[in-house]
Amino acid sequence: MKKTVIKFYSNFEKEEQWLNRMAAQGWHCTDYALGRYVFEKGEPGEYIYRLQLLDYPAAHAESAAYLAFLEETGVEVIATWFRWVFLRKKAADGPFEIFSDRESRISHYKKVIAMLLPITIFNLIMGMRALLDGPRLYSVNLFAGVIAIFPLISYYQRTLLLHKEGRIRE
């Protein structure tokens, strides 16, 4: 049994949590493109899902080498979306985290912030123009810009917390 869900997430961690909640109910995501998630019915809790932003688009040789490495370790790549990859692993294999230390977690958050921040600033500037001199089209930018502020703050707070902990523990 299959089903398709259209949904848009601005925070990848919320998205990841949702995919794992769906998996807990037996709905396992098997594909993603432009806000469209495909789910297949299976055993509840069979998979653990993770999302990762890569350095390069998924088709790039560097990314391909990394994805091949992931597959060696039993990780399945279910979808790629520009630099984002959707990963899952059988829960029976034990806990599945892509990053197991503070430094690599921080650098992943930084990567996401570095990708999102310029787009958000651009959108906010274009959005201001919609407010000031009125081309309606730019209100889409304003909307996108405002929405992206929340995950940006969340990622930034997480890096601060990790840094703080890092002062006393590896």
Added chain:
Amino acid sequence: MALEEQGALTEAVFYILLALHQPLHGYGIMQGVQELTNNRVVLGPGTLYGALNTLVEKDWIKPLAESGDSRRKQYVITEQGELVFQQELARLEELVHHGKLVLRSADHEKDSD
């Protein structure tokens, strides 16, 4: 060079260097470390991949020439890596030694009270 670097190694790097005293591919390192530490240290594939690339750049480990039917890249520790590992082991032994020494003398004081 290695001798001048005095900082502690991360736990991930310590266990990767330890595991690579025999040639292993990425998944072998993950499994070996997990087994050795009784599931306490589970290396994330993203963390492991980044660490392997950095360690190769530093010449602490090296990839072995891909052999036969195995497509998976195997790594092994280098002389340089061995030197760093021995230094770290000595540093850790010192920590343990100091810890026990101070605790023991604190115990003695308690006994003589």
